[in-house]
């Protein structure tokens with residue numbers, strides 16, 4: 001088993017069979033993290049370079065753990081202490097790293113399209129760990145993995161994605177993935193945070209959270225991406241929270257047993273009430289745990305699956 005493509009830059013470029021193959025491979029790796037010795041030799045002799053131009057807690061750590069649990073050598077390249085600060089370009093930097101025999105480069109970058117540009121410029125495999133507002137494919141894959149683990153069937157499932165969809169690479173990757181798999185996706189947020197093209201992707205748009213939550217099986221909350229918003233898209237955070245924050249009372253509008261998801265980092269008391277984030281409905285930390293298994297699956301499949 002392997003992926004036909006050299007890189008994983010987007011969910012849009014994956015077929016449903018490839019998505020399911022990644023989820024099944026991740027499932028086979030999940031138990032490794034529960035072992036006393038959390039290691040298998042699948043990527044022995046391979047080198048994985050984490051190349052993060054933006055802050056990250058979950059994605060960078062879980063790629064490192066995933067690579068180490070597969071026995072790969074891992075380098076965490078820090079742009080701020082590298083020759084990038086002297087003006088070396090992304091591509092030149094990556095080609096120099098590649099010259100030291102890096103097999104896989106995991107890239108997070110603030111520019112949409114950076115991962116695609118890098119993938120075309122190097123022979124190493126490139127994994128997109130988030131490029132601007134464009135895509136975050138491994139986040140969507142771990143979200144799917146978590147839904148599947150909770151025995152949810154993608155066909156006929158109803159998922160509400162709530163918040164700043166305009167700036168969310170997580171939302172975009174999830175919309176591509178879920179619509180491919182036959183899931184009903186509802187996008188909810190203020191009009192300034194809902195891009196106009198979403199209805200062309202088969203997404204139901206709503207500006208009223210209470211209305212949109214009725215009957216959903218999964219609620220995916222998003223963080224306000226203030227760092228990507230060039231201007232204020234909402235009068236005040238308090239107002240935003242009142243209209244679009246997920247409270248325990250609102251959660252009761254969804255199907256009984258509905259899952260609450262969030263890619264993190266969460267802003268407690270803004271988009272999600274603390275008692276909801278920490279409730280039995282919340283699978284936020286399951287998502288984080290599953291990120292390691294999913295990234296093990298992706299690293300393994302891009303390395304040829306041997």
Ligand code: CP
Pocket residue numbers: 055056057058059060130139263264265
């Ligand atoms: N979900 C996510 O991408 O989190 P980090 O920014 O911490 O990696």
